[in-house]
Amino acid sequence: MTLRCQPTxxxxxxxxxxxxxxxxxxxxxxxxxxEVIARLHSATPAVIRAALxxxxxxxxxxxxxTGTERGRVLRRAADIIRVRNRELSILETFDTGKPLQETLxxxxxxxxxxxxxxxxLAGSLTGEHIPLGADFVYTVREPLGVCVGIxxxxxxxxxxxxxxxxxxxxxNAMVFKPSETTPLCALWIAEILIEAGAPAGLxxxxxxxxxxxxxxATDPGxxxxxxxxxxxxxxxxxxxxxxxxxxxxxELGGKSPLIVFDDADLDDAVGGAILGNFYSSGQVCSxxxxxFVHRRIKEAFLNRLTERLADAVIxxxxxxxxxxxxxxxxxxxxxVKGFIASGTGEGARLITGGRQxxxxxxxxxxxVFADVTDDMTIAREEIFGPVMSVLDFEEEDEVIARANDTVxxxxxxxxxxxxxxxxxxxxxxQAGSCWINTYNLAPVEAPFGxxxxxxxxxxxxxxxxxxxxxxxxxxxxxxxxxxPF
Ligand code: NAD
Numbered sequence: 001m002t003l004r005c006q007p008t009x010x011x012x013x014x015x016x017x018x019x020x021x022x023x024x025x026x027x028x029x030x031x032x033x034x035e036v037i038a039r040l041h042s043a044t045p046a047v048i049r050a051a052l053x054x055x056x057x058x059x060x061x062x063x064x065x066t067g068t069e070r071g072r073v074l075r076r077a078a079d080i081i082r083v084r085n086r087e088l089s090i091l092e093t094f095d096t097g098k099p100l101q102e103t104l105x106x107x108x109x110x111x112x113x114x115x116x117x118x119x120x121l122a123g124s125l126t127g128e129h130i131p132l133g134a135d136f137v138y139t140v141r142e143p144l145g146v147c148v149g150i151x152x153x154x155x156x157x158x159x160x161x162x163x164x165x166x167x168x169x170x171x172n173a174m175v176f177k178p179s180e181t182t183p184l185c186a187l188w189i190a191e192i193l194i195e196a197g198a199p200a201g202l203x204x205x206x207x208x209x210x211x212x213x214x215x216x217a218t219d220p221g222x223x224x225x226x227x228x229x230x231x232x233x234x235x236x237x238x239x240x241x242x243x244x245x246x247x248x249x250x251e252l253g254g255k256s257p258l259i260v261f262d263d264a265d266l267d268d269a270v271g272g273a274i275l276g277n278f279y280s281s282g283q284v285c286s287x288x289x290x291x292f293v294h295r296r297i298k299e300a301f302l303n304r305l306t307e308r309l310a311d312a313v314i315x316x317x318x319x320x321x322x323x324x325x326x327x328x329x330x331x332x333x334x335x336v337k338g339f340i341a342s343g344t345g346e347g348a349r350l351i352t353g354g355r356q357x358x359x360x361x362x363x364x365x366x367x368v369f370a371d372v373t374d375d376m377t378i379a380r381e382e383i384f385g386p387v388m389s390v391l392d393f394e395e396e397d398e399v400i401a402r403a404n405d406t407v408x409x410x411x412x413x414x415x416x417x418x419x420x421x422x423x424x425x426x427x428x429x430q431a432g433s434c435w436i437n438t439y440n441l442a443p444v445e446a447p448f449g450x451x452x453x454x455x456x457x458x459x460x461x462x463x464x465x466x467x468x469x470x471x472x473x474x475x476x477x478x479x480x481x482x483x484p485f
Contacts, residue, residue, distance in 0.1 A: 015200025031097030048178030074119030111161030258288030336385030
C-alpha cells in the first residue's frame, strides 16, 4: 500500500497543517495488523486556543456570504471527496480496520452526501414573515457561532462530515476533535474543504483524548457542542456544555431491538439481523443487538443465520473480497471478549463464534447467542462488537414492553409481512431511528438520532438545521407608539 498514513502535522488550524510537539504523543494503530502507522501529538492549550481563535475570526465573514456561495463550497468539497473516494476509503480502512468493501460505499460517500445535501439547502435557509395587522414580525435564521464537534472512532470520515456540513451551511465555523483511536480521516476532510474554497479557520481539526474534548466543551468561546460517543461521555459533555448554557447535539449509544415476527420473510430478516450486528464488525451505534425472534420460527432463523455467517469472508480488510474485519483496537476487543464470557457464564446458548481469531490484529469471530433472557448482561449493555443476542417471544404486547425496557432509545426494527402490524409496532417502540423490513440504512435525507439516554437533537435532514442555527425575531411597528404615560 503506497498511501502515507503519517500526516504532515497532527492538527489542521487556520487553513494549514499545524504541529506542536509539546503535546503528549500517541500512536495510531492499524487494527488488522497491530502495527503503528502514525504518531500524533495531543493538542496543547496553545493549539486549542489557536483553533478556536481562527474559527472565531473566520466565522463572521463566512456567515456574511450568501447561502448559495456557502453551499457551493460544500458541494465542491463533496465532488472532490467523490473523486478521491478510493484513497479516502483506504485511509478509513487504515484508521478503523473496516473492510475496504464497506468503506468504499459507506464512509467518504456518506460524507459527500452530507456536504452535497446541506450545500444544496444552504441557499434556502430563511426566516418567515408574520403579519400582525398593519404591524409585522420577521424572523432571521442566524448561525450559532463557533461549534465544536467531538467524534467517536467507528465512522471518522462520516462523523466529521455529518457535523461539519450542517454547521457550515448555517454559517458557523467548527473545531473538530476526532477520536484519538481514529484521528487521520478528519485531517484530509479539512484539507479538502480548503481546496473547495472554504476560508482558513472555518474547519479546524485538533487531536487528543478526552481532556482535549473537555477543554473544548468548557471553553467560553464555544457556542455549541456536538458529540458522537458513549452515554457516559455524553453525560459529562452535556453537563460541561450546560455550565456555559451552550447548545448541544448528543449522538450516543444504544441497545436497540430488532423484532422478527413469524410471518416475516426469513431470509430478509436474517439479512437485516446480519446488517444490524456484523457490519463494521458490530461497531455501529444503531445496531439491533437484541434480536427478538418469534418462538415458532426461532430454530429456522438460527439455522439460516448460521448458514449465512459461514459465508462471511474474514481477513485482510484491504482485500475487496473481505466482508468482515477486525475490531478497532485491542482494548475494544478485550471489552467484547468480556461480554462473550458473561454471555456464556450467565447461561446463554452460544450458537456460533465466540473466539478471537488466531492471526495478527484484533479479529473476533461473528458471535451469536440464543436463549438470551432480558436480565442477562449481554441483553442490557451496549457491547459495540460482533455479538448478537437472540431472545424468544410469543405475543406482540409482550415483545413491545420488553423492547422498550431499556434506558436507551436510538433505533428499532420490525420484520413482518403484516402492514398494519409493522406500523402499529413501530409506533409503540421508543426509538429515534426505525426500520420496517430492513435495518441500519441512514440516508442524509432522514433525521438520525435517539430518544431517552441515546441522545439529544438530530443529525441529517432539515431537522439538523434547527440544531445549528437560531431565530432572531424582529417586531416592526408601522404606526405611532401607544405608551401609558
Ligand atoms: P467515547 O464516548 O469513549 O468517546 C467519544 C469521543 O469523546 C472521543 O473523541 C473522546 O476522546 C471524547 N471524550 C471522552 N471523554 C470526554 C470528555 N470528558 N469531554 C469531552 N470529550 C470526551 O466513545 P467511543 O468509544 O469513541 O465510541 C463508541 C460509542 O459511541 C458507542 O457508545 C456508540 O454507540 C457511540 N456512537 C454513537 C453514534 C450515534 O450517532 N448515536 C455513532 C457512533 C458511535
